[in-house]
Amino acid sequence: MPPRSVSAGARRPPGSSRADLIADAALSLLAERGMRGLTHRAVDERAGLPQGSTSNQARTREALLEAAVRRLAELEARVLAPGELPAGGGPDRIAAGLAHALHRYLTGGTALLVCRYELALEATRRPALREFYDEAGRRFREPLIALMAAAGSAEPERHALSVVAWAEGMMFTCAAGSYHRAVPTEAQLATGCAELLRGMLGAGPA
Secondary structure, three states: OOOOOOOOOOOOOOOOOHHHHHHHHHHHHHHHHOHHHOOHHHHHHHHOOOOOHHHHHOOOHHHHHHHHHHHHHHHHHHHHOHHHOOOOOOHHHHHHHHHHHHHHHHHHOHHHHHHHHHHHHHHOOOHHHHHHHHHHHHHHHHHHHHHHHHOOOOOHHHHHHHHHHHHHHHHHHHHOOOOOOOOOOHHHHHHHHHHHHHHHHOOOOO
């Protein structure tokens, strides 16, 4: 079965723009059909727009992919909510905040995760998209680096990378890997993250 739809398809949410509607339709197609199913015509059909609407908004495939990356980053920010992470505290408090966001993603954002992997792989073949994809990811990396620094990390960038790698690995394993039918509980995620943070930050057991 395909992952749950990214959006409501042709039903445009109140206040959304045509650009958002097109990008949401593109993400929906990526989640359901993969990169081969993403065409300007298919986006028009999924969004319920006249033929040619997507081409007017994003003239090239590269532009359409960039629109999808931009929209993915916006939707991920709502789920992961980096602004909700604790401003400080020890490993357990930080781990609880990260686990809450991660569990929310794993239990309600499967389609977005599939889109993330489709776009990440495509970015490895398109240098311009790679730059765009990496730039979009800064909104998540920078708050985490600041959080590690506030927690007393001597190497906040390296420690942030370790946390990102742990979270990315957990997301892939539970969305597309061998644990896709066994998503950890929020408490289990918090325990695992706290173990990682205590090892990096030099804090003892809670």
